[in-house]
Amino acid sequence: MTLSRRKFIAQSVALGCSAAASPLLTPVTFASTPGENRLVVIILRGAMDGLDVVQPYGDPNLAQWRPNLLAGEAAGSIDLDGFYSLNKGLADLMPLWRAGELSFAHAVSTPYRDKRSHFDGQDLLENGGGNADASLTAGEDGWLNRLLSLLPDTHVETAFAVGRQRLLLLEGAQDHSIWSPESALNLSPQAELLLNRIYASDALFAETAQMAMELSKSNEVMAMGGGRSGPTKALAQFAAEKLNEQSRIAAFSIGGWDTHANQSRGLGNALGQLSEAILTLKSGLGNNWQQTTVMAITEFGRTVAENGSQGTDHGTGGLMIMAGGALKGRKVMSDWPGLDEFDLYQNRDLMPTSDVRRYAGWVLRDMFGMPLSDLGNVVFPGVDFGDSPGIIAG
Numbered sequence: 001m002t003l004s005r006r007k008f009i010a011q012s013v014a015l016g017c018s019a020a021a022s023p024l025l026t027p028v029t030f031a032s033t034p035g036e037n038r039l040v041v042i043i044l045r046g047a048m049d050g051l052d053v054v055q056p057y058g059d060p061n062l063a064q065w066r067p068n069l070l071a072g073e074a075a076g077s078i079d080l081d082g083f084y085s086l087n088k089g090l091a092d093l094m095p096l097w098r099a100g101e102l103s104f105a106h107a108v109s110t111p112y113r114d115k116r117s118h119f120d121g122q123d124l125l126e127n128g129g130g131n132a133d134a135s136l137t138a139g140e141d142g143w144l145n146r147l148l149s150l151l152p153d154t155h156v157e158t159a160f161a162v163g164r165q166r167l168l169l170l171e172g173a174q175d176h177s178i179w180s181p182e183s184a185l186n187l188s189p190q191a192e193l194l195l196n197r198i199y200a201s202d203a204l205f206a207e208t209a210q211m212a213m214e215l216s217k218s219n220e221v222m223a224m225g226g227g228r229s230g231p232t233k234a235l236a237q238f239a240a241e242k243l244n245e246q247s248r249i250a251a252f253s254i255g256g257w258d259t260h261a262n263q264s265r266g267l268g269n270a271l272g273q274l275s276e277a278i279l280t281l282k283s284g285l286g287n288n289w290q291q292t293t294v295m296a297i298t299e300f301g302r303t304v305a306e307n308g309s310q311g312t313d314h315g316t317g318g319l320m321i322m323a324g325g326a327l328k329g330r331k332v333m334s335d336w337p338g339l340d341e342f343d344l345y346q347n348r349d350l351m352p353t354s355d356v357r358r359y360a361g362w363v364l365r366d367m368f369g370m371p372l373s374d375l376g377n378v379v380f381p382g383v384d385f386g387d388s389p390g391i392i393a394g
Contacts, residue, residue, distance in 0.1 A: 031249035044298040046257030050319025058083035061339035089271030106334035109352035116314035121299030141172025240284025261309035290325035317350030366392035
């Protein structure tokens with residue numbers, strides 16, 4: 001029997017609300033497609049606060065909703081365009097912004113509304129369906145898997161997954177392999193040396209053993225509260241290696257975005273991991289970075305008003321982050337709804353003005369030459385993609 005992501009987490013981890021955002025559950029999946037363009041999809045589990053990551057400081061209402069989150073330790077955002085500023089936790093990505101390799105889409109969401117459950121929100125995000133009640137498409141598969149069904153010349157090893165949890169994003173009829181370090185490799189330095197010598201003459205086994213040890217060590221550090229030193233860098237390095245070979249699509253997740261309390265610290269740690277992942281991909285991909293797009297997406301945003309614990313609660317409208325050498329970047333794309341109380345969704349959340357699937361669809365269309373009709377019928381059923389937002393260069 002195959003466990004669903006919800007059942008897997010419920011039966012194996014007792015982390016309460018943050019279980020769906022656990023940084024210990026970090027899969028990475030790969031797919032081979034024709035052509036040279038590369039796509040990386042990063043699921044940000046836990047509901048990233050887009051209003052803190054890309055702050056609309058030009059909106060006069062922002063300060064009244066967040067007097068503490070914009071002061072003290074949290075202060076010091078970096079101006080982007082005179083209206084939006086970037087959280088200092090992503091300061092290391094500013095060279096990408098200046099080079100046109102970083103963009104954002106603000107006030108976006110899936111069709112999911114009101115219940116604000118991590119599990120349901122993430123399922124709908126990865127499934128790509130269009131039902132506000134979080135019911136999935138008939139196949140209960142992932143939108144990346146449905147994309148693969150439309151691409152020509154894929155082969156038996158179309159997808160490859162690494163991690164302790166399967167991504168719904170790539171589950172479905174298209175075959176993909178799964179490899180997961182199910183237990184920690186608690187090896188002494190002498191044992192590691194012996195293992196390396198045993199596999200020295202077999203490049204395939206040597207590479208696999210080394211990756212297993214790296215992921216195991218990273219997971220141990222994360223479990224002890226190591227934050228940024230967790231598995232993210234190892235996963236991004238592995239993704240870059242595979243994308244430099246036959247793979248053209250990779251996906252993994254980063255947890256830690258559920259910032260009900262002490263948001264400045266928690267968000268800073270999560271942004272550090274995301275920044276490290278993106279820069280690791282850029283470094284590892286080398287020249288192939290110029291043909292790469294990274295999309296980082298989350299299940300929903302957070303409340304406009306801060307709470308009494310200097311955090312924010314589950315909301316609606318959120319933020320999509322895009323990076324890569326293939327971008328026509330240096331943009332914050334948004335039909336900004338405003339932060340007046342009467343402009344908010346249910347008088348509490350950022351009002352979504354665009355579907356996150358619309359932006360993802362245009363990336364797929366421009367990266368892989370997919371007709372919008374196929375994307376609207378198969379990958380993201382029923383989405384109105386509208387005019388091109390001009391995400392990809394050329």
